[in-house]
Amino acid sequence: MNNIFSVDIYKEKLKIKNKPLIDYILKLKKQSEGRKISNPTGWQSLNFDLNQSIFANLNQTIQQHFLTYIKSIPLSNQFQILSMWANVNGYKDYNLIHTHGGSVISGVYYLKTPKESGNLFFINPASEAIEYLWEYCIEEYTQQNSPRWTIQVEEGTLVLFPSWLKHGVEPNLNKKEDRISIAFNISLIR
Numbered sequence: 001m002n003n004i005f006s007v008d009i010y011k012e013k014l015k016i017k018n019k020p021l022i023d024y025i026l027k028l029k030k031q032s033e034g035r036k037i038s039n040p041t042g043w044q045s046l047n048f049d050l051n052q053s054i055f056a057n058l059n060q061t062i063q064q065h066f067l068t069y070i071k072s073i074p075l076s077n078q079f080q081i082l083s084m085w086a087n088v089n090g091y092k093d094y095n096l097i098h099t100h101g102g103s104v105i106s107g108v109y110y111l112k113t114p115k116e117s118g119n120l121f122f123i124n125p126a127s128e129a130i131e132y133l134w135e136y137c138i139e140e141y142t143q144q145n146s147p148r149w150t151i152q153v154e155e156g157t158l159v160l161f162p163s164w165l166k167h168g169v170e171p172n173l174n175k176k177e178d179r180i181s182i183a184f185n186i187s188l189i190r
Helices: 018-031 053-071 127-133
Strands: 010-013 079-089 095-098 105-112 120-123 148-151 157-162 167-169 179-188
Touching (some): 053 105
């Protein structure tokens, strides 16, 4: 059996102090309207100034894991974090299915994931054909034959994936607590 056109998704638990980042993001949220891109509800910050010392440890850790991830693809290691922003999603807030144009690898780091706060999901590039042609013949959904694949996330989880891969985030169904994450794009150094 040949396995062709596979897509590697990297998921790893990080040991980073989340509280300072959460405090920074919540303070920023009080000061800024943010923006609407893939989040019809919820709050998304503008891009961070990555030279701020509060992001130093996170940036360094992401870069170490990125180097491990790209060996599986494989890609050149001449990359840098191009942009980074925060997402704060309250009750019923979610992110639409989208991609990240202009970058090569994208990722998300989960700072706060209360119970039932929603998971990250990916859309199979062949989802339309699978749903239309295979709908009644699939005996058991697997990573190869599913139109959509969900990744369970928890606090401290880093996920890296190709920027072209369609993805979204399920609604936060926790009525009391926000889901807080930091998303980012990695691109070639030019």
